[in-house]
Amino acid sequence: MDFIKVKDWGVDFDVKHQLLIAGPCSAETAEQVEKSFEGALNAGANIFRAGIWKPRTRPNSFEGVGEIGLPWIIQSAKKFNRPVAIEVAKPSHVKAALKAGVQMLWIGARTSVNPFAVQDIVDALEGQDIPIFIKNPINPDLELWIGAIERFYKNGHRKVAGIHRGFSVSNAAPYRNAPMWGIPIELKRRFPSLDIIVDPSHIAGKRKWLPSLSQKAIDLEFAGWMIETHCDPDNAWSDAAQQLKGEDLKKMLDTLIYRDSSSTNPEFLANLEALRYDIDQLDAEIIQLLGKRMEVAQEIGKYKDQAGITILQMDRWKTIFDKRVAATKAERLSDDFSTEFIRSLHDESIRQQASVMNSSKIKKPAE
Ligand code: PEP
Numbered sequence: 001m002d003f004i005k006v007k008d009w010g011v012d013f014d015v016k017h018q019l020l021i022a023g024p025c026s027a028e029t030a031e032q033v034e035k036s037f038e039g040a041l042n043a044g045a046n047i048f049r050a051g052i053w054k055p056r057t058r059p060n061s062f063e064g065v066g067e068i069g070l071p072w073i074i075q076s077a078k079k080f081n082r083p084v085a086i087e088v089a090k091p092s093h094v095k096a097a098l099k100a101g102v103q104m105l106w107i108g109a110r111t112s113v114n115p116f117a118v119q120d121i122v123d124a125l126e127g128q129d130i131p132i133f134i135k136n137p138i139n140p141d142l143e144l145w146i147g148a149i150e151r152f153y154k155n156g157h158r159k160v161a162g163i164h165r166g167f168s169v170s171n172a173a174p175y176r177n178a179p180m181w182g183i184p185i186e187l188k189r190r191f192p193s194l195d196i197i198v199d200p201s202h203i204a205g206k207r208k209w210l211p212s213l214s215q216k217a218i219d220l221e222f223a224g225w226m227i228e229t230h231c232d233p234d235n236a237w238s239d240a241a242q243q244l245k246g247e248d249l250k251k252m253l254d255t256l257i258y259r260d261s262s263s264t265n266p267e268f269l270a271n272l273e274a275l276r277y278d279i280d281q282l283d284a285e286i287i288q289l290l291g292k293r294m295e296v297a298q299e300i301g302k303y304k305d306q307a308g309i310t311i312l313q314m315d316r317w318k319t320i321f322d323k324r325v326a327a328t329k330a331e332r333l334s335d336d337f338s339t340e341f342i343r344s345l346h347d348e349s350i351r352q353q354a355s356v357m358n359s360s361k362i363k364k365p366a367e
């Protein structure tokens with residue numbers, strides 16, 4: 001897939017080469033939209049955002065002001081001379097947004113998770129070359145995210161970008177949604193022409209995490225941010241704890257460190273090359289060792305098979321698991337990595353043993 005980068009969408013770009021989408025979680029009143037957009041503009045926003053229809057977990061909470069808010073956002077965006085983006089979740093939203101003159105749309109995390117809903121939106125957009133941002137689905141499923149992007153691409157949309165807003169998992173602490181940076185990085189690797197921006201507000205859930213998440217986004221070379229700003233965050237009708245005043249967003253962006261993505265300094269390049277050589281050697285050794293370890297696992301599988309005993313002895317696994325995780329942590333590797341690493345090493349061992357023990361004996365069903 002070949003996409004048009006956001007910088008070629010005709011949007012004014014001047015915030016240290018990063019795209020900044022800012023504005024309130026929800027449009028509440030005409031005055032609140034105007035004040036919030038003004039704050040976002042002063043923080044350097046290239047594009048405004050505001051939610052008109054809010055997908056909420058439970059009914060009877062604030063579900064957005066609806067169509068009545070469309071003229072408020074259009075008028076304020078015009079006043080401050082920036083395009084505005086809103087979330088659409090069904091064909092009637094698309095129709096109303098296009099009719100009102102909204103310049104950009106985004107697909108929310110609770111919509112990109114549902115291929116039927118995405119397709120309905122794509123169909124409602126037939127023939128409209130409007131820029132679209134697609135948030136990751138709430139669950140950590142890269143293929144589902146790609147599927148949503150593909151549906152727009154198939155319909156001829158090229159002004160498409162991704163938004164990484166974190167994933168809903170059982171333990172996202174300290175954040176509201178787990179960043180799982182590996183997923184958007186893999187999306188970047190697979191589709192280099194697709195710009196991906198980061199929504200630190202919905203990852204964070206709390207203002208205090210915004211600076212470090214925003215810094216990480218630029219250190220990982222994402223194309224920019226979508227950040228929720230509000231003229232009176234504490235009294236916001238939705239997502240109060242994560243919204244920032246425009247002036248505080250400006251201060252935060254000024255304290256971030258903007259690094260170059262490459263250097264021409266020969267000394268730096270030589271040192272980097274030497275370190276990368278070490279890493280390449282070490283990776284090769286680790287991979288060889290893993291191969292050897294699995295050969296031993298296969299040997300064990302053969303013995304167990306001959307002796308007629310099962311693959312998994314829970315007592316041994318429990319002891320080994322605790323010991324190995326502790327040893328991994330002792331090498332100053334993170335808790336999460338240590339448990340995940342030992343678990344997946346063991347999973348692969350079981351797969352290898354099972355292939356030795358069962359491959360020739362279990363009949364495959366007829367194709
Ligand atoms: C939002 O941007 O206000 C929103 C509802 O986000 P998400 O779809 O990421 O939850």
Ligand code: MN
Nearest residue numbers: 025228238239
């Ligand atoms: Mn929000």
